[in-house]
Amino acid sequence: MRVLGLKSSTDSAWAQTALEDEVALLSDHAHLERKAAGHGMSLIGWFPEQAPAILEVVREEMEHFERVYALLAERGEVLGPDGGNPYVRRLMRAGDKTLLSRVLRMGLVEARSYERFSLLADAASGQLAQLYADLRESEAGHHAFFLKLAYGRWPRPEVQACWQALATLEAEIVAGIEWGPRIH
Numbered sequence: 001m002r003v004l005g006l007k008s009s010t011d012s013a014w015a016q017t018a019l020e021d022e023v024a025l026l027s028d029h030a031h032l033e034r035k036a037a038g039h040g041m042s043l044i045g046w047f048p049e050q051a052p053a054i055l056e057v058v059r060e061e062m063e064h065f066e067r068v069y070a071l072l073a074e075r076g077e078v079l080g081p082d083g084g085n086p087y088v089r090r091l092m093r094a095g096d097k098t099l100l101s102r103v104l105r106m107g108l109v110e111a112r113s114y115e116r117f118s119l120l121a122d123a124a125s126g127q128l129a130q131l132y133a134d135l136r137e138s139e140a141g142h143h144a145f146f147l148k149l150a151y152g153r154w155p156r157p158e159v160q161a162c163w164q165a166l167a168t169l170e171a172e173i174v175a176g177i178e179w180g181p182r183i184h
């Protein structure tokens with residue numbers, strides 16, 4: 001099922017592949033949350049009047065990071081090196097370089113994360129199932145937040161056209177990435 005304006009849906013078999021190496025998955029995930037917090041902080045420069053609301057999102061991403069980091073620590077692991085997330089890297093280079101595009105690309109990552117966390121919540125068990133079930137709602141809230149941010153500054157048709165174009169690119173990018181122990 002397609003969710004949150006995405007133009008493709010992930011096969012549920014993906015989650016089994018992602019869960020084959022839990023430590024690698026958690027490490028990729030932790031870096032993703034860390035970067036989400038960083039990207040959120042940088043947005044404040046363009047939306048100074050929205051700083052309190054953006055900080056709320058940033059705080060949640062930091063909490064997500066802390067939670068994932070703690071699960072790694074419980075397993076006696078530390079955060080591995082940042083393997084670079086090919087999905088995010090390609091998506092951030094996609095589309096035009098406008099601020100609107102940047103905001104919507106952040107919204108797309110949130111939407112895809114929501115979808116992936118939902119699949120992981122169903123496929124995992126114990127602590128990991130709980131983690132993904134808890135986090136998915138938060139990421140759906142972030143998706144809604146970035147859209148609201150866009151609609152607050154740009155005309156509706158412009159936001160919608162940009163989202164449609166980016167969501168098409170996003171679906172192509174996600175289809176071109178081999179499954180592995182990563183969120184995307």
Ligand SMILES: [Fe+2]
Pocket residue numbers: 033036060061064135139
């Ligand atoms: Fe998050």
Ligand SMILES: [Fe+2]
Pocket residue numbers: 036061110138139142
């Ligand atoms: Fe998020």
